[in-house]
Amino acid sequence: MNHRVTRLSVGVIGTGNIGTAHARSLAREISGAEVSWVFDADSARASALADELGAHVAPSAEQLIASSDAVVIASPDAMHAEQAILCLDAQRPTLCEKPLAPTVGEAQRVVDAELDLGRRLLSLGFMRRFDPGYVDLKAAIPSVGTPLIVHNVHRNTFAPYGLTSAGTLTNSAIHELDINRWLLDDEYASVQVIVGRPGPDTPEGEFDPMLVILTTERGTLVEIEAFVNAQYGYEVRCEVVASGGTLDMGDGSFITRRADRAVGHDVPELWLGRFGEAYRRELQAWVDATHRGKTSGATAWDGLVATITANAAVRSITEGPQAIDVPARPALYA
Numbered sequence: 256m257n258h259r260v261t262r263l264s265v266g267v268i269g270t271g272n273i274g275t276a277h278a279r280s281l282a283r284e285i286s287g288a289e290v291s292w293v294f295d296a297d298s299a300r301a302s303a304l305a306d307e308l309g310a311h312v313a314p315s316a317e318q319l320i321a322s323s324d325a326v327v328i329a330s331p332d333a334m335h336a337e338q339a340i341l342c343l344d345a346q347r348p349t350l351c352e353k354p355l356a357p358t359v360g361e362a363q364r365v366v367d368a369e370l371d372l373g374r375r376l377l378s379l380g381f382m383r384r385f386d387p388g389y390v391d392l393k394a395a396i397p398s399v400g401t402p403l404i405v406h407n408v409h410r411n412t413f414a415p416y417g418l419t420s421a422g423t424l425t426n427s428a429i430h431e432l433d434i435n436r437w438l439l440d441d442e443y444a445s446v447q448v449i450v451g452r453p454g455p456d457t458p459e460g461e462f463d464p465m466l467v468i469l470t471t472e473r474g475t476l477v478e479i480e481a482f483v484n485a486q487y488g489y490e491v492r493c494e495v496v497a498s499g500g501t502l503d504m505g506d507g508s509f510i511t512r513r514a515d516r517a518v519g520h521d522v523p524e525l526w527l528g529r530f531g532e533a534y535r536r537e538l539q540a541w542v543d544a545t546h547r548g549k550t551s552g553a554t555a556w557d558g559l560v561a562t563i564t565a566n567a568a569v570r571s572i573t574e575g576p577q578a579i580d581v582p583a584r585p586a587l588y589a
């Protein structure tokens with residue numbers, strides 16, 4: 256990126272839930288960037304956002320990429336790899352929403368394209384790495400000794416995108432697959448998924464909730480409750496049990512209300528209510544890093560490792576415990 260560019264001209268591909276949230280945040284809250292172009296397969300949706308933000312509607316993803324300094328990919332999971340490779344071919348710094356891809360083959364193609372380029376241009380939207388709760392949790396781990404078990408809860412009010420069991424793992428629980436590896440500075444060795452009685456809204460033949468149990472190379476146990484139809488609200492929690500104590504991140508609520516002979520706090524309906532600050536910090540870090548010619552947060556490699564782990568978890572539903580087989584980390588991602 257040319258250091259003389261003071262405001263990054265950003266193009267946003269996909270103007271649904273998160274693309275709209277990112278575009279509004281870039282336009283109104285983030286310094287050093289503006290939203291110049293948007294593209295969506297639904298052109299009316301793109302036009303509405305472009306009108307709101309004073310941006311232009313691109314006729315195609317290719318046109319948007321050619322016209323922008325940097326790109327945010329917020330299209331559905333299945334489009335990420337193809338569009339990320341278009342961005343890499345055009346040498347545009349890119350923030351790609353998670354997952355890098357639902358399948359290992361597609362995720363590997365993105366990593367290969369970046370390796371061919373010989374420099375890192377892709378940042379991956381695992382925004383929990385910017386969440387104040389997870390950042391504090393990671394910093395505090397050395398104060399309680401050796402991590403032994405991490406308990407994770409990930410509940411959605413209702414299944415986003417009508418997720419299947421496989422989609423729950425490759426789209427939703429993939430957040431935990433990334434954040435636990437980051438928290439522990441460790442790699443996974445094995446994964447096992449345990450399914451139980453389905454809830455009333457679970458489609459025939461699918462499983463929800465599921466328990467995902469991983470071991471790391473250094474022997475820490477990671478347990479994840481993945482529950483996409485929890486009904487009561489959106490909630491994410493994480494507790495580290497270590498050799499000298501425990502750390503509980505809580506659920507991100509900052510105010511507890513006591514009134515009318517009851518004590519409690521609100522539970523958000525959607526992820527934006529819990530992770531708004533993480534998305535803002537993620538975007539500002541990406542814009543700042545792009546101005547310096549760098550990437551920020553998770554890399555394409557982290558995306559590939561998460562997708563390899565998620566797909567091993569999917570196989571585990573029917574085939575039992577799986578070893579996690581990750582290729583050697585290329586020097587580009589050292």
Ligand SMILES: NC(=O)c1ccc[n+]([C@@H]2O[C@H](COP(=O)([O-])OP(=O)(O)OC[C@H]3O[C@@H](n4cnc5c(N)ncnc54)[C@H](O)[C@@H]3O)[C@@H](O)[C@H]2O)c1
Binds near residue numbers: 271273294526
């Ligand atoms: N980091 C997070 O916490 C987080 C949160 C929500 C969504 N996401 C990710 O963001 C992506 C989008 O999720 P969403 O909730 O906004 O979905 P959404 O369905 O609300 O929006 C997706 C948009 O992409 C458009 N689209 C479809 N095909 C396209 C194409 N080929 N090119 C461009 N646009 C296309 C759709 O018309 C729609 O407007 C998903 O991959 C999801 O996993 C991440």
